[in-house]
Amino acid sequence: MDCTVLKFNHCGRKIYSFDKNMRQTENTGRKCPICQEQMRFSLLEAPVIVPCPFSNGHKVRCAFLIGSSLGPAFLSEWQDSELHVGVTNSQGVVYSYTSSGVQREEQGWEQCLCVPLVAPGTSGGSLAGILWDSELEQFSRFPTWSQHRFEEEREFGSCCYGFALSFLNQLRRAEGRESVTRDDFTQQHVLPHVKTASKYITVYQEIHQQGFYVADL
Ligand SMILES: [Zn+2]
Incomplete structure (x- = not known):
């Protein structure tokens, strides 16, 4: 496209x-x-x-990404099976949970939907970026996200979504904020992007x- x-x-x-x-x-x-x-x-x-509603995910720091391995044209429907979500670090590396464990990708997310997780400006300091990156890296090493547990996690909704949302919630709790449910996050942040894209x-x-x-x- x-x-x-x-x-x-x-x-x-x-x-x-x-x-x-x-x-x-x-x-x-x-x-x-x-x-x-x-x-x-x-x-x-x-x-x-x-x-164009699609952005290059590798150029959007600290964001929630929604992509499709089949290409952006498949982003019009909110179907877990065809969509894949991930989180970028401050360098544009995309972390996502797959059946082979957590992937760290520097390419492949060039046309996806981006939901910025930190308001622009507040993450401007390099310190915030470094903290974000180390938190994300540490979080990715939790045994929860091992490849053996992929199917087990699947019972609770799609694994990649669970990974991204859990990371977001860990940050929220660290800041003393309430966690956000999957439904709320989808309604408030994901669906508006999917509708525009559709x-x-x-x-x-x-x-x-x-x-x-x-x-x-
Ligand atoms: Zn005319």
Whole structure:
């Protein structure tokens, strides 16, 4: 999903197209894919870029990541079986729990959904980053996350999610805060990202097939 999606209004509709599709018609004049009329935009109605909901997880420090080994297009459904979650340290290394134990990956999470766990700025100090990293490393060494216990953990929901959420809760308890339940965290932090991604994926796939996507204004 590498194309840039543009959004503009024309003939009473909200129209989405790829940046590259729009550029192809630049010489002949841009025609509206719906009414076929030549399009002229004033400054205010110029096409705007629809922000891509996927980020490079290796560039987001101290975050909760949701990815799919099948590619970002599979992030539209909240299905445990197809999704994999992890936590980044301050250097962009992604820690995730798999059937081979805890993985530390420096690549593979280039297009995923990112939920920042620490408000920007508060983790700015290098000390906070170092603490976070050592906590995460220590946490990953707990026997709970050994590969032998992967199936055992699975009974309590997906293992990778349990790993990430338990780490988050350990930090919260250390700060004297209450732990967050899996349901609450999913509702408040995960689902909003998945919903935005789902919509983007629908629009993207339609443009890919039809050349554009139309919504009523
Ligand atoms: Zn039109």
